[in-house]
Amino acid sequence: MSARPTIVRRTGNRVGKSLFFKKSCSMPNSSCIATPVQLSLASLVLALCAASSVEAATLRGTVQSGEGRRSTPLSEVAVTLYEATTGAPTVVGEATTDRSGKFTISTPSKTSSSIFFVTADVGDGALLVTILGPDLPSRATVNELTTVAASYSMAQFYRTGVISGNSFGLRIAAGMSNNIASPETGESSRVLQKSPNADETNSLRLTRSLGNLMAACVSYSLVRSTFFGLTTPEGGTAPENTAVALANLARDPGKNVELIFALTLIDSSYYSGLFGMPDAWTVAVKVNDSGSNRYMFGGPAAIAFDTDGNAWIANNVVQGGTQSAKHVMVLKPNGEPSDGKSNTPKSPLSGGGILGVGLGVTIDPFGSAWFSNFGWGGDNPTEEGNGSVSQFLTTGKAVSPKDAYQGGPVRGQGIQSDDQGNIWISSLGNDSVFVFPGGDPCQSSGVELYPGSQPFGMAIAPDGSAWVTASGGILGEHPSAVGKFHLNGEGEAELDFIHFVGNALKAIIVDSAGNAWFSSQGDSTVYAYSPDGTQIGAFSGDGGVFHPWGITVDGEDNIWVANFGPLELDSNFTQGRVSRLCGANPAGWPPGKTLGDPLSPDTGYTLPSAGSEVLLANGTPLYGKNSEPSYAPLMRQTGLSIDQAGNVWTCNNWKPRFRTDITSNPGGDGIVIFVGLAPPPAKLR
Structure with a gap:
């Protein structure tokens, strides 16, 4: 990868230790110097103003394999909340899931001029992602289906191995991610579940088949390594994780269609997948x-x-x-x-x-x-x-x-x-x-x-x-x-x-x-x-x-x-x-x-x-x-x-x-x- 996440730990807005005040005064030797009491009061006012301009938030979520009642919680998984930038994304907060797959991350701000996204590192290249958008929700689910939505919507911003790009394009992409999967529930979006989509097109079933592929990648290292090989660009390097591999497929969906279809049949965590092989893996x-x-x-x-x-x-x-x-x-x-x-x-x-x-x-x-x-x-x-x-x-x-x-x-x-x-x-x-x-x-x-x-x-x-x-x-x-x-x-x-x-x-x-x-x-x-x-x-x-x-x-x-x-x-x-x-x-x-x-x-x-x-x-x-x-x-x-x-x-x-x-x-x-x-x-x- 050409860009690595930059860890910036933010615990809130703080007023600096030293403040410089400049007051105009026409009288020499007058009392124009702020006293310690005045400094303390000024510091308090500035701190209150800064705090009032930023609304803190808490993100509670679940990392799981599958959706709804068929899901399996994933425990002891490292979860990272990011804010996307034009370079490496900024780490906003981190957590580890408990035995129920739950996590909680507190943040100093609930809005971004770009977008937020959250990742779950299951280990050995198995990475799950959910796109949250410019406004941080109170709850989120991270699973294979949200990863399909993230990798496809962000495919053009995933070229360096991390999500990176201009805020205008990223926000458009985040809206399209919501058209594929709900970041709150981890289920197929209402857009895909109803007309003119549903079974009027193959996209609902295709995304669920890709969800099954991601689930197999989480469970089996052999499936994961095989998928990495099938999605390596011509003359390029193999993807380092499942989200990047899926983004590679989104950009070149006509590659190795038959072999990838075979991988989607290994797991059935997401029911109602494709009946047969598609022409290409377009969503x-x-x-x-x-x-x-x-x-x-x-x-x-x-x-x-x-x-x-x-x-x-x-x-x-x-x-x-x-x-x-x-x-x-x-x-x-x-x-x-x-x-x-x-x-x-x-x-x-x-x-x-x-x-x-x-x-x-x-x-x-x-x-x-x-x-x-x-x-x-x-x-x-x-x-x-x-x-x-x-x-x-x-x-x-x-x-x-x-x-x-x-x-x-x-x-x-x-x-x-x-x-x-x-x-x-x-x-x-x-x-x-x-x-x-x-x-x-x-x-x-x-x-x-x-x-x-x-x-x-x-x-x-x-x-x-x-x-x-x-x-x-x-x-x-x-x-x-x-x-x-x-x-x-x-x-x-x-x-x-x-x-x-x-x-x-x-x-x-x-x-x-x-x-x-x-x-x-x-x-x-x-x-x-x-x-x-x-x-x-x-x-x-x-x-x-x-x-x-x-x-x-x-x-x-x-x-x-x-x-x-x-x-x-x-x-x-x-x-x-x-x-x-x-x-x-x-x-x-x-x-x-x-x-x-x-x-x-x-x-x-x-x-x-x-x-x-x-x-x-x-x-x-x-x-x-x-x-x-x-x-x-x-x-x-x-x-x-x-x-x-x-x-x-x-x-x-x-x-x-x-x-x-x-x-x-x-x-x-x-x-x-x-x-x-x-x-x-x-x-x-």
């Missing part, structure tokens, strides 16, 4: 609560994170029909709907001319969220009609008028803000690319491309230039192309170059070196171009890439792809998947890999059902009452984004049955969050 949490059962998710299409970690989500249609949705969603960093408290938005949002938002959502550097309105059914935004671009403050207040900003873009798709607040829009409806200089729609500037170009995706390069995909039509009925633009000195958009490539191009992203990566849905390929417009790669088939749509880049410059599946009338895309490919940065490649090689398994990262049909947030089946059930919790994907804890959020945009969906009921349900799977990006997207 995913599905969320579909928009904040209102009246305005449910209906084709979420794209996600942008604000500076508080809230997810702003574009939404296509009214669930169950083809009408344009007049609401968009905002979720907290843990996936709950934003509730409007503390000057935050209240989800779902309406107003500002919102009308059937497609792929377009972005956050500008001045505190506004922007949506491009595409329109569905009979509600199509036009130059004369219903608006094209909507703007909200990140408090949730609409800035644009009730019919949105008129003129310029028509049926917008991709929309992005650059670092100066210039808003770039792909205007599918009039074959053009527009920019609002400084975010001012009254100064709109546009460039018309070729007939039938139908611009779709939009991405901003590090130098401020804008890359655009010309789809050639959603179904690819016209030629497709990729182009690059810049803003000239007069605040006008100018085209640098355009190259014809692919078929039915969709989303585009630019990596840290300025290379553009984009999805070609029609020919099931991901293309890569250098900053000067030279093609550097075309990748298809591997890693689960299958008619891709959404695309993003992680903190190591590797590429993530959301797969939509084929746009064919008879297709029933029940194997939704997310893919990961080696990007253009060799430092992010595992040994033996090169540009475009798959980092995800052949299936991609999936989320199968565990046997229950998919339900909407109001409890009705995905396709409505009395309909044929669907068992595809991960559907046709469009946009995906990575938050600052490394969670991959991906949009269930369309339902699986294309023939039925295209005519009457397309809107997919909810967001799927793959926990701790990706290195956090260097900047918010």
